[in-house]
Structure formats: C-alpha cells, structure tokens
Amino acid sequence: MKIKVLGPGCARCHRLEQTVKDVVKELAVDASIEEVKDVKKIMAYPILTTPGLVVNEELVCSGKVPDKAEVTQLIVNALEKQQRGDRK
Amino acid sequence: MKQDKACNCSAGSSGIATANRPNRLKLFVTLGIGFAVWLFLYLVLQRVANSLTYDVFRLEPSSHLGSSVAFFLYDAPKVILLLAMVVFAVGIIRSFFTAERTRQILAGKRQIVGNVLAGGLGVVTPFCSCSAVPLFIGFVEAGVPLGVTFTFLIAAPMINEVALVLLIGLFGFRIGLIYVATGLAIAIVAGWVIGKLKMEKYIEGWVSEIQMAQASATAPNMTIEDRIRYGLNAVRDIVSKVWPYVLIGIGVGAAIHGYVPAGVLARFMGEGAWWSVPAAVLIGVPMYSNAAGIVPVVQALIEKGAALGTALAFMMAVIGLSLPETLILRRVLKWQLIAVFLGVVAIGITIVGFLFNAIL
Numbered sequence: 324m325k326i327k328v329l330g331p332g333c334a335r336c337h338r339l340e341q342t343v344k345d346v347v348k349e350l351a352v353d354a355s356i357e358e359v360k361d362v363k364k365i366m367a368y369p370i371l372t373t374p375g376l377v378v379n380e381e382l383v384c385s386g387k388v389p390d391k392a393e394v395t396q397l398i399v400n401a402l403e404k405q406q407r408g409d410r411k
Numbered sequence: 412m413k414q415d416k417a418c419n420c421s422a423g424s425s426g427i428a429t430a431n432r433p434n435r436l437k438l439f440v441t442l443g444i445g446f447a448v449w450l451f452l453y454l455v456l457q458r459v460a461n462s463l464t465y466d467v468f469r470l471e472p473s474s475h476l477g478s479s480v481a482f483f484l485y486d487a488p489k490v491i492l493l494l495a496m497v498v499f500a501v502g503i504i505r506s507f508f509t510a511e512r513t514r515q516i517l518a519g520k521r522q523i524v525g526n527v528l529a530g531g532l533g534v535v536t537p538f539c540s541c542s543a544v545p546l547f548i549g550f551v552e553a554g555v556p557l558g559v560t561f562t563f564l565i566a567a568p569m570i571n572e573v574a575l576v577l578l579i580g581l582f583g584f585r586i587g588l589i590y591v592a593t594g595l596a597i598a599i600v601a602g603w604v605i606g607k608l609k610m611e612k613y614i615e616g617w618v619s620e621i622q623m624a625q626a627s628a629t630a631p632n633m634t635i636e637d638r639i640r641y642g643l644n645a646v647r648d649i650v651s652k653v654w655p656y657v658l659i660g661i662g663v664g665a666a667i668h669g670y671v672p673a674g675v676l677a678r679f680m681g682e683g684a685w686w687s688v689p690a691a692v693l694i695g696v697p698m699y700s701n702a703a704g705i706v707p708v709v710q711a712l713i714e715k716g717a718a719l720g721t722a723l724a725f726m727m728a729v730i731g732l733s734l735p736e737t738l739i740l741r742r743v744l745k746w747q748l749i750a751v752f753l754g755v756v757a758i759g760i761t762i763v764g765f766l767f768n769a770i771l
Contacts, residue, residue, distance in 0.1 A: 330541070331541050331544065331739070333539070333541035335539060335541065336541070362544050362545065362548070362742065363617070363621060365545055366545060366548055366549075366621050367622070370545055370549075371510040371511055371514060371542070371545055371546050371549040371550075372510045372537075372538060372539070372542040372545065372546055373539075373541060373542045373545060386509065386510060386537065386542070387537070388648075390644070
C-alpha cells in the first residue's frame with residue numbers, strides 16, 4: 324500500500340503524518356508513507372486545501388486533519404478495495 | 412491512476428457514528444453538561460476573580476498590583492470561555508462549507524458580485540493559511556477572477572472569529588459589528604481594485620502550466636453529530652493553540668491596565684495625532700500575532716487614551732496581513748503583485764482607521 328501525505332510542511336500536515344504512522348503501525352499494514360511537499364506534485368491531485376491524504380493514488384481526505392478513527396477507517400477501506408482488486 | 416473525485420473523510424466517520432446509536436445520546440448529554448458548566452462559570456467569574464484578588468491574595472483594590480491581578484483573573488477565563496463558545500458556533504457553520512464548493516460558487520463570477528460573495532465566503536469557509544498556494548492555484552485555474560480570489564484571501568484572515576469574540580466581549584456588539592463590516596469592505600474593495608489593475612501577468616508562470624485534477628464540489632454528507640463533532644474538534648484545536656496567546660495578551664493588557672497612567676497614550680495614539688494611524692498600520696503589518704493575543708493589548712491601549720480607529724487599524728494590520736502568509740504567496744505571485752496586495756490592503760486599513768477616529 325502506498326500512502327502519501329500532501330502538505331507544505333505545516334503543523335497540521337505533520338499531525339496527519341503522525342496519525343497515519345500510528346495507524347499503519349497499529350494495523351500492521353505493509354505500507355510506504357511519503358510526504359509530498361512540492362506544490363506542483365500536490366496539485367496533481369484534486370485538492371484545494373491541505374493537508375491531503377492519498378492512499379494508492381486516490382485522494383481520500385483533504386482540508387482537515389482527520390482523527391485516528393477516521394484514518395483507520397480510510398486505510399481499512401483502501402485495504403478492502405486493494406484486496407478486491409487483487410482477486411480480479 | 413488518478414481518481415477524478417475527492418472522497419470525503421466524513422463519509423467514513425459518519426458510518427461509524429450511525430453504527431453506534433448510544434454514542435449519539437452520549438454526545439448530546441456531554442454537550443448539555445458542557446453548556447451548563449459554561450454558563451455557570453461565566454456567571455460566577457466576576458465574583459470569584461474579585462474574591463481571589465482581594466480576599467485570598469489580600470491585595471488593595473486601589474493598588475497597581477491589585478487592579479492588574481483582578482483584571483487578569485477576570486478577563487483571562489472570560490475570554491477563553493467566550494472563545495470556546497464562538498469557535499464551536501463557527502465550527503458548526505463552517506461544517507456546511509468546503510473550499511471546493513466555494514470555488515464552484517465563485518468560478519466565472521464577475522467583479523463586484525464576485526467580490527461581495529468572496530468576502531462572505533472567505534469568512535465562513537474553513538481554510539488555513541498554509542493552504543493559500545493550492546487554494547490560489549485551484550481558484551485561478553477554475554476561472555475565479557484574480558480580484559475575486561484576492562477578496563477571498565484577504566477576508567479569510569482579516570475577519571477572524573477569535574478577534575470578533577474578543578472585541579464583543581471587551582467592547583460590546585457595536586465595535587464587533589464595525590470590525591466585521593469594515594473588514595469585509597476592505598476585502599471587497601481591495602480585491603476589486605486588484606482586479607481592475609489587471610495584474611494577471613504577475614502570477615508566476617509555472618501556475619498556468621499546472622495540470623490540475625478536477626476536484627468535485629460535492630458537499631460532505633454530514634449528520635448533526637458529525638457537525639457537532641466538527642465544532643468540538645475546532646474548539647479543541649483552536650483553544651489548545653491560542654490559549655497561551657490569550658494569557659500573554661491579557662497579561663500585557665493587565666500590566667498596562669494597572670501600571671500605565673490613564674491618558675498617557677492620548678498624546679501619540681489619540682485622535683489629535685493624525686499620523687498615528689499610518690504609523691500603527693506600518694508597525695502592525697510586519698508583526699504577526701494571533702488575534703487572541705492582540706485584542707487584549709488593543710483594549711488596554713484604548714483604555715489609556717489611544718483612539719479607537721487607531722487601535723482597530725493596528726489590530727487589522729497585525730491579523731489581516733501577515734509576513735508568513737505573504738511569503739507563502741510569494742511562491743505563486745511576482746513581487747509586483749505582492750506589493751500591490753500589501754499596499755492596497757494597508758491603505759484600506761488606514762482609511763478605516765481615519766474614518767473611525769473621525770466619526771466615533
């Protein structure tokens with residue numbers, strides 16, 4: 324699983340990144356976490372307000388710092404989607 | 412593969428919320444208790460502050476220290492209580508708005524109508540200054556006129572809910588209204604002027620090369636509980652961030668209140684000194700403080716003889732124009748446009764300062 328945190332590096336983005344790291348560790352998901360700070364790369368996703376969370380190249384959340392429960396839900400959803408895709 | 416739609420995180424969380432019904436009851440009960448505690452604290456505050464100062468600490472009401480301490484013990488908790496309440500209310504309102512929807516409303520709008528709309532939306536759309544660059548690019552690429560985009564970017568920090576609550580709490584509703592009305596007027600007129608000046612060529616070239624993915628404008632499908640949680644999160648985020656500023660600001664205010672003799676500022680910040688308004692704006696622009704920190708200082712300045720217009724202009728310059736945000740915008744704007752933006756807004760604030768010194 325590929326996870327990207329989009330944001331110029333402000334406090335909110337760091338908070339999101341930390342939450343994602345915690346959740347990934349807790350769920351024991353095999354995931355790479357990348358911070359995307361370059362505005363041009365950020366704008367390649369349909370995003371207006373940072374921070375943004377991208378899982379497997381899909382923007383799943385933007386403009387707010389989701390809490391741990393939300394991030395867990397988002398990653399679990401993405402995992403299910405990924406498994407469905409693998410089975411096909 | 413790039414997806415063409417932005418999913419909303421709230422979709423996941425509302426799923427969790429509706430799955431657990433008892434959570435809903437718990438949330439409303441907690442909220443009710445919260446309101447009751449809030450009201451109780453607010454009502455007993457003055458008495459507690461006075462009895463602490465004069466009976467427990469045994470300070471003389473007429474002494475410098477006594478009057479400073481009483482001011483601090485009353486104002487600091489009062490302001491934090493007001494802050495929590497307003498941030499909650501604004502949080503609920505903001506949960507109805509997203510930057511994506513705002514952009515859709517503003518896209519293709521003409522000057523004036525667009526500026527007025529952008530001013531109002533700038534106040535209610537949740538937006539943090541670190542998002543200024545993606546937001547700017549997203550607006551301009553979607554066909555929101557440059558001047559309208561600027562009105563949004565000026566109004567968002569200028570009309571600050573924290574500043575509003577502090578002004579109402581410390582000066583009353585009239586001053587709060589004046590602040591909102593003039594702040595909106597500055598944002599609308601400044602954006603209109605920037606639009607009229609046709610500054611589009613001073614946007615950095617790389618902006619137009621960006622191939623932006625189309626964000627969808629669907630509003631988050633939130634339940635009442637989601638909105639309440641959104642409001643409570645806003646309270647937690649903002650209050651945990653600004654309380655030190657509030658305490659420092661009120662501390663400085665309390666010191667001025669107790670120690671600086673009345674009227675001492677009248678000479679150089681009073682209505683007689685016309686140059687004090689531009690001077691206050693010039694000092695205020697490079698300064699950056701949280702709104703929560705600056706208003707108590709402004710109150711103390713006024714109490715000691717500074718003219719209201721001068722003090723308001725100072726406050727607007729500090730919170731409305733900030734160096735960090737300007738530096739962020741420099742990445743998408745050439746310096747000429749930055750200079751015009753700063754200049755037009757600073758002039759607007761100065762005019763407002765003069766106006767209030769003249770009519771109040």
